[in-house]
Amino acid sequence: MGADSWQEFLQGDENAFSILYCFYFNELLAYGLKIGFDKEVCKDAIQDVFYKIYISRTQLSHIRNIESYLLHCLKNRLFDLHNVETKINHINYNEIIVERENSVVESIIEKETELQLEGKIKQSLKTLPPKQRKIIYYHYKLNLSFDEIALLLNMKPEAVKKSTYRAIQKMRESQQLKNPIFTFLLPLL
Known part of the structure; x- marks a missing residue:
């Protein structure tokens, strides 16, 4: 169902986009919650991912596995939101502890x-x-x-x-x- 709707969406079917969103929303939300993000942040990130897909669909014809692509995009978006939220701009290397170095x-x-x-x-x-x-x-x-x-x-x-x-x-x-x-x-x- 997801793969068929994805192909239809790429060909311009607006209804297929809605089907994709409904089909993958719960899976994406469960994934976002599982990796430790707030429910509302996850929902916002899912919206962002689908918005980006919608506006850039002409450049996405190479995507074959939409489920994997959505999960990857969501993870990236969540971490981008986290970085902006906590204003992490640099790494304090003094706080990083290296327990063991392999040759x-x-x-x-x-x-x-x-x-x-x-x-x-x-x-x-x-x-x-x-x-x-x-x-x-x-x-x-x-x-x-x-x-x-x-x-x-x-x-x-x-x-x-x-x-x-x-x-x-x-x-x-x-x-x-x-x-x-x-x-x-x-x-x-």
């Missing part, structure tokens, strides 16, 4: 390991049905609780929990992964 080699090894793991996870996510992919995204990427996901997807929290468990099992089986990340994820359910 360049250690950093490269960590990054490479991260990229390999990320690739395996992305590959195994492709084996999931869209609804399970969305549940995994909400739970692990947006850190939404099962209750919050249940509200967004009109499901029961227990059904969300079971679907998450099954998705992780399926991901593990699809890659025959014995990676610690998959072992780590299951006990969190």
Whole structure:
């Protein structure tokens, strides 16, 4: 629904814009609240994001994943509002505590390991049905609780929990992964 409405909006359908707004508003609001912003600030930021999209739609034809784009824009707008509100113009480096510095080699090894793991996870996510992919995204990427996901997807929290468990099992089986990340994820359910 979102992708179809997005394409219709890009082609000039004013009604599709309204559908996009209604379709994504609750998800964007839940995301903004989850990352720690006030409800009214989130609402204002959502309005700002949709206003900007509306006035610049002719330059947005390259956007394929509107949900991801909206979440990214909202996060950026919220942090812009926060910076303006608190008048943060510089960083006081004396207040930043560096607990541990990695050597360049250690950093490269960590990054490479991260990229390999990320690739395996992305590959195994492709084996999931869209609804399970969305549940995994909400739970692990947006850190939404099962209750919050249940509200967004009109499901029961227990059904969300079971679907998450099954998705992780399926991901593990699809890659025959014995990676610690998959072992780590299951006990969190």
